[in-house]
Amino acid sequence: MAAYLNFRLPRNRPAASLFSAHPGAVSVRRSAELQRLAEKEHYRTRMNWRKLITGIYESRHQQPGIAGKPEFHPGTSAASIADAEAALNSAMPASLRSLLLETNGVMDMMAIDGGDWFESMWLLWKIEEVVEQNRFFRTAHEEGKYERDFSHLVFFAGARTDGILFAFPVVDGVCDSRVVVWHPIMDELDDLAPSLEEFLRGWLTSTISV
Template identity: 30%
Template sequence: MGSTVFTAWQDRRMWKDLIRGLYEDAEFASAASDMAVDRIEGRLGQAVPDELRDLLRHTDGVLAEWGSGLVWSVEEIVDQNIRFRHDPEFAELYMSFDQLMFFGDNGGGDQFAYVRLPSGQNTGVYMWDHETDDRKWVAGSLTDYVQRRAVAEGDDWYK
């Protein structure tokens, strides 16, 4: 039982410790409840990837790099995805966003997302370029995304 308690405590700290070690200016919100994270699935009709669910259960969003949304809050994930999917001007300018679940941004208009596959499999993190409508794979997981973003030079490390 002692090791289980230690593991649970260790898991709770993992995301915050990882991010604090990479971003000097990281700001964390209070943890999101399971019910709050479930609201993403209910509103977007799409499963929240396990790694994102885990992070949100430890902190309801992370700001870093001068206040940009490293990972958005539950509310912002829902609001931004609904806006992108239902904005008539976006529908004229861009391909559909229905397969994406945006969860963060670079502070300059580009967004980071998961791609929903029919199998439900997680294929990593993608970047959506707001100027070109390009959608490009940038990281194999949320942990990989957080790490790559921290060590890269420049705001558009993913291009």
């Protein structure tokens, strides 16, 4: 948890980092930090991710003969999230933190013509997969395999087509709350949704696509 707090709380920053800049810049920075803390409190006290995701599945249009449902897992620990943040040198957004604490990843399950349920794809990765995938791409950049510097992104899920991945942008070591999509074929990065919640609503109901 200490690693997360060091990323988030302004009181843990050296005084010089807060006051050496122009007062206007300091004010903007503190406002952003206060907003992130407010988002953290919102997701901690109000969001029920299992209920939200299940509700989206139940309300969306299903193709004839094809049924879908989410499969949840026991939540990860705050210590595991802190370890992941330290490994990636990036504080995760409050939304992803609260989701992982509730369910460590979400699997999309499918059944065809009333048959047995089977795993279709990861809707949201487990914390271990988040670390593994982001380490892979950051190492690939260091080895010259990709021009893009992936330390400015934290991937958390994939589209299961053309290697397309979903991520949170990283600004000054902290993930932004908005969701972006990376298209590896053209190495293009596009804004997709203003929040994880809106991403899930749009992606699961096909109102946003890649």
